[in-house]
Amino acid sequence: MNKWESNVYLKKLRQAVDHFQLIKPGDRILVGVSGGKDSTLLLYGLSQLRKVHPYNFEVEGLIVNHGMLGNMETYLTYCKDLGLKLTVHTELYAESLGEENGFSPCYTCSRLRKGIVKRIALEKEFNAIAYGHTLEDVVETFFMNIVKQGKIAGIPALSQESESDIKLIRPLILLDEVAIQKAIEILGIPLMHDTCTFAHGRVRDEAEKVIQRIEETYPAFSEQVVKALQNVDLNRLL
């Protein structure tokens, strides 16, 4: 087993890429980067995978600077030294956000940010956008969809952007936050800390607590949810 394979976090990223067929030869992938641990590891991991994977593909990171991102200088220098391709696009919309038409600032910010990433992907002829959603994101979303919507749905590893040919890929979907944190510590990347004043008391925090409590009894609960989402017994649904 080589060094690459012995790194559990990179092994799981590759497992997701291959199992869900996230990457095709010739893909041009734009990674949405927030400067936090998940999307930073995603950019690093895909850039590493590129070097050893049989398929030829390109990887580039994009930070949308909406005005609440803190100091980027050290982070950008470190990423550059690691050989990561990363650009910053500045559109300072965050400060003017508020509660609008019943939508929270976080919701509006996320919509605007995704629109910008998509626009730049199209302008620069990328055919794929990668997001840093993790195992926890899938399980929390699954839980919240049941509790809030009465619906069975998680986050797909691979989906299609509406209104364009761009595919959305989520290669960290098999990785948990503990493994990601460990990987970031090993790499020593100084993360960026956002200055967002809205993101507190998220509904997701409640889901996180409930899942943690379940995992005290069933430690593999999150992995089992991901397994279950690929193993639906259609004959036993109503």
Ligand SMILES: Nc1ncnc2c1ncn2[C@@H]1O[C@H](COP(=O)(O)OP(=O)(O)OP(=O)(O)O)[C@@H](O)[C@H]1O
């Ligand atoms: N400032 C940013 N610039 C570019 N991409 C970003 C930025 N912030 C976040 N992203 C990307 O968007 C992904 C999802 O972001 P985040 O978890 O904050 O929630 P969200 O936009 O509410 O997403 P969702 O509702 O789809 O879970 C991140 O994993 C990252 O890949």
